Amino acid sequence: MSKDLITLEHISKSYDGQLILDDLSLSIYENSFVTLLGPSGCGKTTTLRIIGGFEKPDQGRVIFDGQDITNLAPNKRQLNTVFQKYALFTHMTIAENIAFGLKIKNKSDSYIKDKIKYALKLVNLEGFENRMPDSLSGGQQQRIAIARAIVNEPKVLLLDEPLGALDLKMRQDMQYELKRLKDELGITFIYVTHDQEEALTMSDHIVVMNQGYIQQEGSPEKIYNEPENAFVADFIGDSNIIRSTMIRDELVEILGAKFACVDKGFGENKPVDVVIRPEDVELVAPDAGTINGVVTGLTFKGVHYEMDVEANGYEWLVHSTKLSEVGSNVGIKIDPFNIQIMNVPASEDEEAISETV
Amino acid sequence: MKLFKSKRSAGLMASPYIAWAIIFIVVPLCMVFYYGLTSADGGFTFDNIATIMKPGYIKALKRSIVLAIISTLVCFLLSYPLGMILASMKLKKNAYIVTLFILPMWMNFLLRTLTWMTLLEGKGVINTILEFLHLPTLNIINTNGAIVLGMVYNFLPFMILPIYNALNRIDENVINAARDLGAGTVQTFLRITLPLSMPGILSGITMVFIPALTTFAISTMLGGSKILLIGNIIEQEFTQLYDWHLGSGLSIVLMIFIILNMIIENLSDNGGNN
Incomplete structure (x- = not known):
């Protein structure tokens, strides 16, 4: 060292x-x-x-x-x-x-x-x-x-x-x-x-x-x-930060759907924040993923497309080299390894996301 | 910025100023040179200018230069530390303090000098107070000291403002950088602060030295009729002796000194930049 x-x-x-x-x-x-x-x-x-x-x-x-x-x-x-x-x-x-x-x-x-x-x-x-x-x-x-x-x-x-x-x-x-x-x-x-x-x-x-x-x-x-809290996740790069519930080790409920993950030790039925990077959200055929949604926005960014997907009441930010047209129905699939679980902030100071630039 | 469509319309807009400059600056200057270089019968002569070499005149010129230099020096020594203190204050307070120093300028210059006269007189305010306290009275009025006091009092703001502005413009991080590179307080001042504030110092010197050199009001009021400065002599030539030729000739001499002063300052300013 x-x-x-x-x-x-x-x-x-x-x-x-x-x-x-x-x-x-x-x-x-x-x-x-x-x-x-x-x-x-x-x-x-x-x-x-x-x-x-x-x-x-x-x-x-x-x-x-x-x-x-x-x-x-x-x-x-x-x-x-x-x-x-x-x-x-x-x-x-x-x-x-x-x-x-x-x-x-x-x-x-x-x-x-x-x-x-x-x-x-x-x-x-x-x-x-x-x-x-x-x-x-x-x-x-x-x-x-x-x-x-x-x-x-x-x-x-x-x-x-x-x-x-x-x-x-x-x-x-x-x-x-x-x-x-x-x-x-x-x-x-x-x-x-x-x-x-x-x-x-x-x-x-x-x-x-x-x-x-x-x-x-x-x-x-x-x-x-592996951002440790919502502030870091939001400040470093784009991300989907969603308040969720940790059902038990390696299983988290996000927007009412159960996703497999790899994190442990957060307890059972505990509120957590989940971070999913936009490039880690995989768009598949409807019903082939964990939840279904509709593409509502599309922007060409050069290396990739940036898409907004409305699913289970949340607007997901998705980066992909594969194009999905606005209005098309898609399924959302996330690799367990790409779901980052964070503790809900204990103090007000950490939750200052809105003040970031 | 292109405010005017063509050069012609810009010239048209400038014409009142050009007319003003011709009527009130160029024409009077030409008249000064005409009177200064001619004798009463209209012939060309250098006699008016050469008069400055006569004992009474050269003595007044020397005294004017010495008193102007002393006043400028005193103004500088008072202003620079003040400028540094004000510039180092981070609070908005310094704006008020600067205003405080400029405040007397809102009052008429002659009135302010007259006030000093009543303060300094033999039976003036200061001596009355001293007498009341059974202290020895002072003899200040009608001395060179009184004239310097009057000059410093009247011209101090003209030194403070440019120095304060120059010091205030120096980026705090430039000073920090000098400290960071190992310079102590004295070295930082000599190598960074002083050279960077030089333009302010030079314009302060000009703005104090020139009016101090040419004044006649201060010396009339605080010097009595005993101490004549070159300004007093020129004034007398015009207003009492009605010798416009000699008055103009002496004015040309004074102008030469002012131009010399500005040339020296310009040279030293450029020297600092190279």
Whole structure:
């Protein structure tokens, strides 16, 4: 198992009496790509700022490599941040921007020159030394911000929604670029975003947050395939979330019909939430599935068709490469393995689905 | 944005402003140059401009420059820390505080200076209070100090606003980035905050230095008739001696100093960007 590099212990933080983080604890392993994912106001940026040293938690400790750094100033920490909207120094050239941290540390001129060259090569912007930041595109400025941070050889790079201001194509390119950078540098990336696709593409480990709480953490596959509650299921990808009843182990009643499933240990006749991904709903001939329905909507999405199917009083979202015309009668079949059972949320906080973006 | 269909209609809309500029800026300027470069008999001469080198005149010019520099410096030293404090306050309160500093400007400039006169006079408000408390009275009125006080009081808002605006425009994350890259408080200030606020500082300096250099009202009221600034001399040439030629000639000299000041500031501004 990898070693813990950063540990947050029971962090609480509020602004103007509003609780942003509530008793948050989190471990971040060395050399991993960790994403803090959640809607705006969930506390992900505050968490990052606490790690970076720009905010002090009201309670709790930040441990970095075995040392308590809770009260350490940002300029004393062995980590660097890539800020939202880049925050380049507009009165300096690209070379001066990148050299800033090294000059403060009194590195030799030849060392700094080599480092600038190395960093610009790493972010594919060779020859930009004497340009001014304002003359660069958003994507280029973002790369310079990354170059400026990594020349200092931090153990951790913090990235605060760095791709938020870029257009879709540029964002996708940068996602692969960041992943490549992380592998090349062999350091830990802590990445903040509200974009679930970004999180799934890049991360080794995703921490889903909402309203100051960690909802679930784990690998992208685990988060996507086995969401622990309705918030996570809804926030990560499209899904059908249906309040159902667990009859007994491996049998669940959904919308009045009994479906075989693989989950156990929820008790007998207990209310549960069921998550079924739209690509896991199989449309078959009427009466060949567990329940019957009528197709009410159809949209072509490129790779697949998106269909709405009205069945047993619920509008099912279905993704399939096979087309079913609007108005046609279909049967719905679901593989037991694809039915994900979740506990009904215990607190109001977890049930904040409607507030998600 | 394309507000007007053609260049011609845009030109038509601009014509009142152009007429205004010609009547009230270009024509008077031409008249200043005409009078300044001619003698009473109408012949071309540099004598009016050269008069500045005569002892009384050069002394007034030097004094004007020194007092304007001191006032500008004092305004800067007062404004910059205030600008930093206001810009660092996240609350909306700072808008009220800025308004508070601008508030005196809503009152007439001469009235405000007159108020200082009654405050500072030998038998003025301040000395009356001091006498009442059995403290030694002050002799402030009719000194260089009183003139500087008047200039600083009147022109301070012109320094505060551009500096505050420049500091307020600096993204908080740019400061955070400097801290993040290892810069301490002093280094962050010298390498980031100060250079990024330079445009505000330069426009503040211009907006204080030029009126301070050319004022005659403040020196008349707070300097008595003892301390003459170049503005007073020019005023006297026009209003008491009716020598428009000499007055215009001295005005040209003052204009040269103002233009020089602006050139220097422009150069240092560009220097900061390169």
